[in-house]
Amino acid sequence: MSIDSIDTTNQHTDAPTTLDLDRVEAFAGQVAGDIGTVFAGATVYIGHHAGLYTAMADGGALTPEEVADRAGAHPRYVREWLGAQAAGGYVEYEPASGAYRLPPEHAAVLADPMSPAYLAGASDGMAAIWAAAERVATDFTLGEGVPWHEHDPRLFSGTEELFRPSYQTFLTSEWIPSLEGVEDRLTAGARVADVGCGHGVSTVVMAGSFAASHFHGYDAHDASISTARRRAADAGVGDRTSFEVALATKLPDLGFDLVCFFDSLHDMGDPVGALVSAREALTSDGTVMLIEPFAGDGVEDNLTPVGRLYYAASTLVCTANGIAQGNRPVLGAQAGEAALRDVLAQAGFTRVRRSAETPFNLVLEARP
Ligand SMILES: C[S@@+](CC[C@H](N)C(=O)[O-])C[C@H]1O[C@@H](n2cnc3c(N)ncnc32)[C@H](O)[C@@H]1O
Known part of the structure; x- marks a missing residue:
């Protein structure tokens, strides 16, 4: 779906203004992505405090149930959380096995408090x-x-x-x-x-x-x-x-x-x-x-x-x-x-x- 037209007027001159619709769509996509990032920030907070990144720190391919088991968390919550992590590129998803993996380079940022790159806290x-x-x-x-x-x-x-x-x-x-x-x-x-x-x-x-x-x-x-x-x-x-x-x-x-x-x-x-x-x-x-x-x-x-x-x-x-x-x-x-x-x-x-x-x-x- 794309936007066909947006009628607007220049607020200073009252003249009709023609918007560059490609630019509007690209910017709306950017803002939607930013809103997604802000929403996902709460999942980073949960991943840190609920020990989910720590549970995945060894880089193994894990099902949601395995992550939940390691972290002592509810599996249904963890499955949804993993979807958000995968959509943001924080973890990798393997569709064939349904497993998720935290790459070691990401673990250095999210799961190792002694790493110079650590940011989860x-x-x-x-x-x-x-x-x-x-x-x-x-x-x-x-x-x-x-x-x-x-x-x-x-x-x-x-x-x-x-x-x-x-x-x-x-x-x-x-x-x-x-x-x-x-x-x-x-x-x-x-x-x-x-x-x-x-x-x-x-x-x-x-x-x-x-x-x-x-x-x-x-x-x-x-x-x-x-x-x-x-x-x-x-x-x-x-x-x-x-x-x-x-x-x-x-x-x-x-x-x-x-x-x-x-x-x-x-x-x-x-x-x-x-x-x-x-x-x-x-x-x-x-x-x-x-x-x-x-x-x-x-x-x-x-x-x-x-x-x-x-x-x-x-x-x-x-x-x-x-x-x-x-x-x-x-x-x-x-x-x-x-x-x-x-x-x-x-x-x-x-x-x-x-x-x-x-x-x-x-x-x-x-x-x-
Ligand atoms: C951004 S924090 C940095 C804290 C710490 N230096 C660090 O790097 O983790 C700014 C600190 O400055 C303190 N602060 C702000 N205004 C101050 C003032 N007028 N006198 C003394 N401390 C102040 C705050 O209470 C706060 O702890």
Whole structure:
């Protein structure tokens, strides 16, 4: 079936407008596909939480009943779920045997929490974003923000899981070595601040590699600070970490050798104030490491799948939090290096360089 005609008028001139119907159909197909992707996001969440991807992690060809049996799930649900996974290309379907298979490359993304490519845990974030949609829609009219702590708690675990693989893969092997002289200082024994530390993944990763240093995590969200303390104790680094509830604009002046912001500065309502506070809390030869979502300087540079993810998350979470905190200015998750350099300069940092990058992250080194 195809669309024969659509009558419309140009809203500005009232002139009849002829639509390119092929383009309409192609775009409707794209949006239908996107709606399918959004619906299927809930099946990723279920696959993660009901242990279905884990049940398929060995790559074997399995019937729905076998997957259900392994996961302890209801077979009729699993059959329908597998249809959604196969239609999305997440699993392979063999019509002859009626079996489904999770290829090992997909298992690395969906079923192995220690893989650098792991993304299934981030599905909590998808759920939290949807939970916020109604409130944010109202806030578009009111111009009000949504403070981080008022989100569905799955935002906090989803954020932890979205960023954890990158931090575990790159932080101590590439990002810290990319900074001038910092790795040696941390090896010898240094004092480090992790500002907006959330659940403390980055703090714990650093503490695991530099036993002579002390790592101070700060976050405005008290529940995240409690979780971070537990994560550090579980990882056996409780003795070289401490976590306190604190605003980024009011860091204690402990003479830090390194102050880090991991994907947090762009959420803050006063990024310049936070950077001034970081500069004042540094030793005279200290360094700020600013990790931010990867972005180019122009909107046109960020019209990519990664940019889409970040712009969407930023609309509902990062920008909403920044507006709630004062809006002076809100960077958002696709600020780009030029805007980051601008706030660093306003805060008194004179030496700034991009020291590393990944498809998801920019790493800037800043010194007073
Ligand atoms: C996107 S999360 C990143 C968390 C963590 N750094 C990570 O990478 O997993 C942003 C964090 O910044 C914290 N935050 C936002 N505004 C803050 C502020 N003004 N002062 C301190 N923390 C803040 C939030 O509570 C949240 O935990």
